[in-house]
Amino acid sequence: MGSQPGMPIALRSIHSSSCRRASEEGLQLNEKTALYDIVIVGGGVAGTALACALASNPVLRDNRVALVEAMDLTSTIEWSPVKESYSNRVVSLTPGSMNFFERMGVVEHMNLSRVHGYGDMEVWDGVTDARIKFDTSLLGSKKDTSKESIAYMVENIHLQNAMLKRIRECNTRGAQVDILQKARVASIGNEQSSTEFDVSDWPSVKLESGDVLQTRLLIGADGVNSPVRNHANIESLGWDYDTHGVVATLKLDDSRPNNTAWQRFLPTGPIAMLPLSEGYASLVWSTKPEIAKILKGVSSDDFCKLVNAAFRMSTIDLNYLYEYTWREEVANKSKSTIEVWQREESLPPAVVSIQDKSRASFPLRMRNSERYVADRVALVGDAAHAIHPLAGQGLNQGMLDVACLSKVLEKGTLEGQDIGKLNLLRDYAAERYGRNIVMLSACDKMHRLFGTDVAPVTWIRSLGLSAVNSSDSLKAEIMKYAMGVESSR
Ligand SMILES: Cc1cc2nc3c(=O)[nH]c(=O)nc-3n(C[C@H](O)[C@H](O)[C@H](O)COP(=O)(O)OP(=O)(O)OC[C@H]3O[C@@H](n4cnc5c(N)ncnc54)[C@H](O)[C@@H]3O)c2cc1C
Structure with a gap:
């Protein structure tokens, strides 16, 4: 034939x-x-x-x-899943992507206890503290929210x-x-x-x-x-960012619920904590290669201190913190200060330890063919x-x-x-x-806009963040786009 x-x-x-x-x-x-x-x-x-x-x-x-x-x-x-142990290569999948996996018949083969949907996200400027809060209630109709999660955390x-x-x-x-x-x-x-x-x-x-x-x-x-x-x-067109993404699996203070993704924009790059399950989260800390090297080299205890501080301390103090003497100072801070940190609802739960061997880093780049x-x-x-x-x-x-x-x-x-x-x-x-x-x-553009602490830029972006945060309809549109809800239909 x-x-x-x-x-x-x-x-x-x-x-x-x-x-x-x-x-x-x-x-x-x-x-x-x-x-x-x-x-x-x-x-x-x-x-x-x-x-x-x-x-x-x-x-x-x-x-x-x-x-x-x-x-x-x-x-x-x-x-097969091991209880309380997570791979450090994790993705946050949009509801649009999850719908696609469902249509292909993949979700039936997944262990849903290892898929963690989250419904809230807080993003703030590390220099000005201007903040945007997203949550699925902004979308109004349940139909759009695709099971009412902004995204789902799944190990690759x-x-x-x-x-x-x-x-x-x-x-x-x-x-x-x-x-x-x-x-x-x-x-x-x-x-x-x-x-x-x-x-x-x-x-x-x-x-x-x-x-x-x-x-x-x-x-x-x-x-x-x-x-x-x-x-x-x-x-392949594009450029390398002078930035590495440090990832790790974090064990959190579990007295707080864990249904929020947190991201703080520091001038050296954003640090994000994404919920994996009650008491566990995935870290993606984008930062300068020299800081990434320190983060991978310090003891687990120091690493936890650095992560907690990066979500809380001023950007000026953070620049000193990468030095050992400063980390000691943070550790010696009065117990009451640390307790206040842990209770503050506008901040992520405190990190208590990191999973063994879960630290790794990746060079970050922008490319388009x-x-x-x-x-x-x-x-x-x-x-x-x-x-x-x-x-x-x-x-x-x-x-x-x-x-x-x-x-x-x-x-x-x-x-x-x-x-x-x-x-x-x-x-x-x-x-x-x-x-x-x-x-x-x-x-x-977001990477560039937040990668500076020069005053006129920080004022403008702070105004921008506050303006977006006060408009529920604008936030709902941003969420729908980022969630891939439109494209999944
Ligand atoms: C720190 C970090 C966090 C991220 N977080 C998210 C997130 O939350 N959500 C999200 O959507 N994305 C996220 N991403 C991006 C996401 O991880 C990547 O887009 C995705 O893994 C790319 O998948 P891929 O299959 O296209 O490529 P790859 O994962 O790179 O797979 C390519 C495959 O090709 C194989 N290969 C290469 N050369 C050959 C060869 N010569 N012969 C045979 N095989 C070959 C490799 O072994 C590899 O398995 C993140 C990325 C980083 C670095």
Whole structure:
């Protein structure tokens, strides 16, 4: 049975209408080369989500898909929650992203005791103390609030574990996603294969093992240094912030409820505490690389003191605090002062300890690819764009990419188009490019606006924050946008 390039149907259907694997149907071109409809490079959250979206979609599940990941996924596949112990790689998912996971059938495989929704958020200026409070009651209608949480805290490994389970389930129902782990891509090119149908313009992905995957559509979900993006000669534009994000899992004083996300903007960068469960929170402290180094090097006790102080002390005192003698002084402050700190409702619960080995740091940057698509190539997630984590939007943008790309591929399939062709892929780029730029530039401007303690700027931003805080309707609009509520419909 022959086939032409650009045939709209999935490889499996080309060779047989039965439900047998494509490789069994002769799509193993030779000992080393296999043909796929879609190869996804990168089994991080974005790549795994795309594999899941394809496998769970009745129109797309006939495609033969390979998910190629360099890392060993054993611990992800075997993950199960350990009480009072949390991974330090956590994301705040918008209700829009959660709805997407629900539609793909992933939520059924999640352990909901490890998904913590929060309904309040307090954001304030560390220099002027001007503050904005958000809570879901501002949205009025319960329909919009999507279970009345602003966002949901989930460990990345938990999300991936649930998606891999869902892919396995879909495979038992006819989908065919091959998960290739410990499979690093060595090079990508275009190689002529000796096959009965012409696949000469299909990218071929060579793995370090020597195996070659030739594909109708190549997806780059391979993170900020994307090899797929390099193969497609797509430039990544942007800059590095002179800032690192320090993360850690915190144990809190549990006499206070833990349903609020707290973020204080310091001139060195924002510090955020996000609730994981009663008594536990995730820290994301964006700061100068030299301060990040101190934060990672100090004892656990000193680290807790520094976090508590960063939410409470003046920015001038904080500059001294990074020195050891100053930390001692904070520790020796009268017990009564510390008790007052702990009781203050406008401040987060005090940190009492940090989870062992949970401290890590990541360089922060702003990137946007010059294009998201090329012929037979599309980029999603951090391969396409990277954002400052101050609004917790990076992966949420990635999920919107995945939802949009699968919708475009579904439309192309129903119309009988070749899913690798640029004409079709352009619909994906057209929808996502502008929207991602709006979010990237909003977060970049916030980072710059708050990254100074120069007086005229601090007055203006303080006025701005107070003005927004006094307008419930404006706050509701900001919340809806950040929650992805509109886009989830
Ligand atoms: C401190 C911090 C806090 C954050 N908080 C939030 C938040 O609250 N909410 C939010 O939405 N986002 C947040 N983000 C952003 C979010 O973590 C990222 O956007 C997201 O993890 C990117 O996922 P990805 O799958 O696109 O890329 P990655 O996670 O980078 O995955 C890429 C994958 O590709 C694989 N790969 C790379 N090269 C190869 C190769 N040659 N061969 C095979 N495989 C390869 C890698 O091994 C990796 O698994 C945060 C980021 C940081 C740094």
